[in-house]
Amino acid sequence: MSAAQQIIGSANPLSESPIPSPTSGERNDHLWEIASLRQALRDGPSTEQQNDATKRPAGGISLDVMRSLYASNSGPIGLRRSNSSVVYPGGPPEFPPVKKLNPLNKKRILVSGGAGFVGSHLVDRLMLMGHDVIAIDNYFTGSKTNLAHWFGHPNFEMIRHDVVDPIMLEVDQIYHLACPASPVHYQSNPVKTLKTGFFGTYNMLGLAKRVKARFLLTSTSEVYGDPEEHPQKETYWGHVNCIGPRACYDEGKRVAEALAYSYARQDGVDVRVARIFNTFGPRMNWNDGRVVSNFIVQALKNDDITIYGDGSATRSFQYVHDLVDGLIALMESDYKEPVNLGNPEEYTIKQFADTILQLVRDHKERCGEAAPTSKVVHLPAAEDDPQRRKPDTTRAKEVLGWAPQWSATDGLRETVAYFHGRMQQG
Numbered sequence: 001m002s003a004a005q006q007i008i009g010s011a012n013p014l015s016e017s018p019i020p021s022p023t024s025g026e027r028n029d030h031l032w033e034i035a036s037l038r039q040a041l042r043d044g045p046s047t048e049q050q051n052d053a054t055k056r057p058a059g060g061i062s063l064d065v066m067r068s069l070y071a072s073n074s075g076p077i078g079l080r081r082s083n084s085s086v087v088y089p090g091g092p093p094e095f096p097p098v099k100k101l102n103p104l105n106k107k108r109i110l111v112s113g114g115a116g117f118v119g120s121h122l123v124d125r126l127m128l129m130g131h132d133v134i135a136i137d138n139y140f141t142g143s144k145t146n147l148a149h150w151f152g153h154p155n156f157e158m159i160r161h162d163v164v165d166p167i168m169l170e171v172d173q174i175y176h177l178a179c180p181a182s183p184v185h186y187q188s189n190p191v192k193t194l195k196t197g198f199f200g201t202y203n204m205l206g207l208a209k210r211v212k213a214r215f216l217l218t219s220t221s222e223v224y225g226d227p228e229e230h231p232q233k234e235t236y237w238g239h240v241n242c243i244g245p246r247a248c249y250d251e252g253k254r255v256a257e258a259l260a261y262s263y264a265r266q267d268g269v270d271v272r273v274a275r276i277f278n279t280f281g282p283r284m285n286w287n288d289g290r291v292v293s294n295f296i297v298q299a300l301k302n303d304d305i306t307i308y309g310d311g312s313a314t315r316s317f318q319y320v321h322d323l324v325d326g327l328i329a330l331m332e333s334d335y336k337e338p339v340n341l342g343n344p345e346e347y348t349i350k351q352f353a354d355t356i357l358q359l360v361r362d363h364k365e366r367c368g369e370a371a372p373t374s375k376v377v378h379l380p381a382a383e384d385d386p387q388r389r390k391p392d393t394t395r396a397k398e399v400l401g402w403a404p405q406w407s408a409t410d411g412l413r414e415t416v417a418y419f420h421g422r423m424q425q426g
């Protein structure tokens, strides 16, 4: 395996290869990494990586390229941009390899919440596919560093903007993601969450109407509340406590859906609605507060694993690349009813804690580190916490030909490696 393949492969925790370090001066680390990345892209995937071929993200973009954008903290390309005194004297900045699209196929695409966890993966994919992308974000939970590797690219624009206020742009498609999604964040300022749910969606739909853009709303499994139907189909109307602590998010997303379909009926806006189930992956904030990042970070730091309640509540977890595949497939489809996007593999939170502990143990062993010493502790259950959640994805299969390609454990291995890499870099 070439050195280049090794460094790209090092983002893959399934790989047994140790992470290589550059042999020349430390000041040139980032340049060495870019050269390695480019060489790897020319060489193509190693045999080990070809085994991942079935998990290829959509749009003809290879998994290795996707990984290179977030592996080892901000990624080799992010590192490259961090020291302009070294980069620019050699010539113009280099960027991840975007496709060259026929102008007839090239779209101008707005991603609200583009600097967030899911938004930044979507921006990456759309950029690599060759489109013009505008990301807007108020940086409440998103971060510029998630997209730093695109700054200065002629196809990319980043705007600090809160969707609660109107904005005028010329675009062909709008992916509306802007909204905090972690219960800790959305409950910290519930009125703002409701304003984002209503005014944010209202402004984005108003823009879609004015410029005749196709509009995709990222709704949520939370519209089903604490469901009495299991698994949840799109036809289920839900069981939401409209005065509880989760209402700001649940009802905010429900009104967002109502707005989308009202604009479709009244003004002919071309809408798509994705109901997203629990999603995880690289670029989640370490302090996001959701169960995946909490448990992984706790296990990596040997802290207690905090189960809220008795651990019998269930969730079904999908890897972020699957979600991005589904969002793009839905946007490009003619289907206008809501579509669940999630992985139906269901875990109790207790099983999930055990799974993560095992994966962290395996990862640390591969890295030559001691096994985690974390213990599971039980804290009071969260109020109105949905007791069971699992998507029925029949509709997504039928209308989009979409099904998750990643098992939860494969995605978790990558995510454990990501958080471990970040912690090592401080």
Ligand SMILES: O=C(O)[C@H]1O[C@H](OP(=O)(O)OP(=O)(O)OC[C@H]2O[C@@H](n3ccc(=O)[nH]c3=O)[C@H](O)[C@@H]2O)[C@H](O)[C@@H](O)[C@@H]1O
Residues within 6 Å of the ligand: 181, 182, 183, 220, 221, 222, 249, 276, 277, 278, 279, 289, 290, 291, 292, 294, 295, 306, 307, 308, 309, 313, 314, 315, 349, 381, 382, 385
């Ligand atoms: O991850 C997501 O995509 C979803 O996350 C949240 O929904 P929730 O399922 O409550 O997410 P978590 O906060 O990750 O909680 C999942 C379960 O783990 C439990 N949990 C969470 C964190 C923790 O440290 N310990 C723990 O036991 C929670 O009580 C809950 O039962 C959001 O409300 C959804 O909109 C979002 O789609």
